[in-house]
Amino acid sequence: KNGRDWQHRCRGAFGALCVPIPPLEEQTVIAAFLDRETRKIDALIAEQEKLLTLLAEKRQATISHAVTRGLNPNAPMKDSGIAWLGEVPEHWEIVPIKYLVSLKSGGTPTKDNLDFWENGEIPWASAKDLKVERIFDTSNHITDLAIEAGGASLLPAGTIIIVVRGMILARIFPVVEAMVPMCINQDLKGIQGNENINNKFLAWLLRGSARESLFRLDEAGHGTKALRMDAWNSMQLPVPPIHEQIEITSFLASKTNELDQLSSSAEEGIQLLKERRSTLIAAAVTGKIDVRNTVSEVQAA
Secondary structure (H helix, E strand, O other), X not given: OOOOOOXXXXXXXXXXXXXXXXXXXXXXXXXXXXHHHHHHHHHHHHHHHHHHHHHHHHHHHHHHHHHHHOOOOOOXXXXXXXXXXXEEEOOOEEEEHHHOEEEEEOOOOOOOOHHHOOOOOEEEEOHHXXXXXXXXXXXXXXXXXXXXXXXXXXXXXXXXEEEOEOHHHHOOOOEEEEOOOEEEOOOEEEEEEOXXXXXXXXHHHHHHOHHHHHHOEEEOHHHOEEXXXXXXXXOEEEEOOHHHHHHHHHHHHHHHHHHHHHHHHHHHHHHHHHHHHHHHHHHHHOOOOOOOOOOOHHHHO
């Protein structure tokens, strides 16, 4: 490679794989070069990962502030009387969830009846599908026959879906808006707000109060996390007038979109840096680039 005399050997468990073997002195130079260059790339990756963490924290803080404090920094405030909530705008109401929503349970059609599953076109959601805030499709589908038999109920588009049982609750509290009619399994709940709360605002409100929801978790069998409805239904939430709910919803849709774009750019940057790292290593150890003049004898030693 590049005028150098490298040996190629095939041996051991990887007998079918031939690898180039440079002279020992050049191996040392290559190793020193890669140590230095990969450290630089790793530092850049760490910076981007730190940025992702800060953006996630900023996103959550933005949501929580908007749904508990509103958008008017000069609005008169009052003590909510709730420790986790603190002060809220004076004209907002404080209402337990049970007076704001109706809940729908999910179910799993029996797997013994293939007619419930084969060629099904109706989305059927489980916790593994709730990785985004708006869901258009699911990994599993059921048939109309499964619904007719009572194995699951069809929820209308716009329904908010939360997880009430599963290990995912040990980390996060997913709040997802169903963008199409779909069914859910028994570990999820479908939520519809009443006339006092805008459904899209309700989704933001539940995201903004996620920590309090997680605080109310219990443990089911084998350490599985469970959100007991009696404990959750009593959680009190701040409710602004409908026109403010719509304003806050619009603000959060725009603001979180900006933050999500920044996060996407950071994730793309991390991926490119990782690819650059792998490419650099491969090029150096196969002799595609000559690094002999990039590292001094002192550095190599």
